[in-house]
Amino acid sequence: MxxxxxxxxxxxxxxxxxxxxxxxxxxxxxxxxxxxxxxxxxxxxxxxxxxxxxxxxxxxxxxxxxxxxxxxxxxxxxxxxxxxxxxxxxxxxxxxxxxxxxxxxxxxxxxxxxxxxxxxxxxxxxxxxxxxxxxxxxAEKQAALVAFLCDIDVRAYAPLTPAPSLAAPTLHRLLATIEAQGPSHLSLDALAQEADLGRYQLIRAFRAATGFTPHAYLLNARVNRGRQLLGEGHPLAQVAYQLGFADQSHFQRVFKAHVGVTPGQYRQG
Missing domain, CATH: 2.60.120.810 (Jelly Rolls)
Known part of the structure; x- marks a missing residue:
């Protein structure tokens, strides 16, 4: 039992x-x-x-x-x-x-x-x-919590209005801000303030424009850059540090979740 x-x-x-x-x-x-x-x-x-x-x-x-x-x-x-x-x-x-x-x-x-x-x-x-x-x-956990809690309220109670649109200059500015941050430092509050939106409205607008939440976009971009660096033969620890992950194990978990293999297996393969 x-x-x-x-x-x-x-x-x-x-x-x-x-x-x-x-x-x-x-x-x-x-x-x-x-x-x-x-x-x-x-x-x-x-x-x-x-x-x-x-x-x-x-x-x-x-x-x-x-x-x-x-x-x-x-x-x-x-x-x-x-x-x-x-x-x-x-x-x-x-x-x-x-x-x-x-x-x-x-x-x-x-x-x-x-x-x-x-x-x-x-x-x-x-x-x-x-x-x-x-x-x-x-920060990643809080962003996911905000998105889930508001999503279930919208689903149950509120007619879903179209997501706010992000003007091209605003979107490009947000993308530049996100890509300049390490995964440990990306702040949903700061991004929302930069876009002059609430946190949930920012998530909705960003999802509509890119298909990702801001944190998911950053992790996806970091994994793609990691694939390039690993393919060039850079050591795993150096890649994790260069991409801004808090430690090597965090990078390994994120990489495997996106790619299906560990960074070491990807480099060998």
Whole structure:
């Protein structure tokens, strides 16, 4: 029988968010509430959820629940069974300020919990949580958090208006700023200020113009430059340093995620 285990992620650089992963858990919870906005996801098994205003609902793998702050709820595995789940907690004040900045103020704040069974949203949430537990930079994690939280509000509540357009001079200026930064130093706040947009509106506008978020664009550009340098025979440690990665292992993880092989395998091949 698989052993139950739980992992909790926190980072003093991102005090507004905390995440948990629980595997093969049989723990049960009485009805309770959190001072945070919470998102739970069922990975394996089934659970019984109360708090969505529809009595008790059975949740299967790939289902998300989004619980406003102070909303009483309970989520427990089927009787006698284990389940695996993820749980994200976001500071309610920080989220309210983000929603106001993005033009989404008031959405979801006074409603029952929401249940989402869309596979794409589950995949996005899992990718976000994987990023939070990784060695990615706090700036990259915050940008992904901003994008995901606002995306789910837009999907649930707000008719999707066209993304703001970036004038060619503004886009070129942003690209130059991004490409001049190391992955550890790129600031979503600074880019938004340079474009005179909110953080989420910048992400939407930049995605519409390039197909990437700003952080994803930078990592993709760094990987392409890394392929060139490795192909020229430069040592791996030198390439990682030249491209601005915090350490060699971070570069290796990013490179493999983009290319499918490690930098060493790419250079040998």
């Amino acid at each position: 698989p052993r139950a285990h739980t992992a909790i992620w926190r980072d003093p650089a991102l005090p507004q968010v905390e995440s948990r992963r629980a595997c093969h858990s049989r723990a049960c919870y009485k009805p309770h509430s959190h001072p945070t906005f919470s998102i739970g996801a069922v990975d394996v098994g089934h659970s019984r959820f109360e708090g969505a205003g529809k009595g008790q609902e059975r949740l299967g793998p790939g289902t998300l629940v989004m619980v406003p702050a102070h909303r009483v709820h309970a989520c427990n595995p089927d009787p006698g069974q284990a389940w695996s789940y993820q749980m994200l907690h976001v500071d309610a004040g920080w989220l309210d300020a983000l929603r106001e900045e993005a033009g989404l103020a008031g959405y979801g704040s006074a409603e029952p919990a929401r249940i989402c069974r869309e596979p794409g949203v589950y995949r996005q949430f899992t990718a976000l949580n994987t990023l939070l537990f990784s060695q990615a930079t706090p």
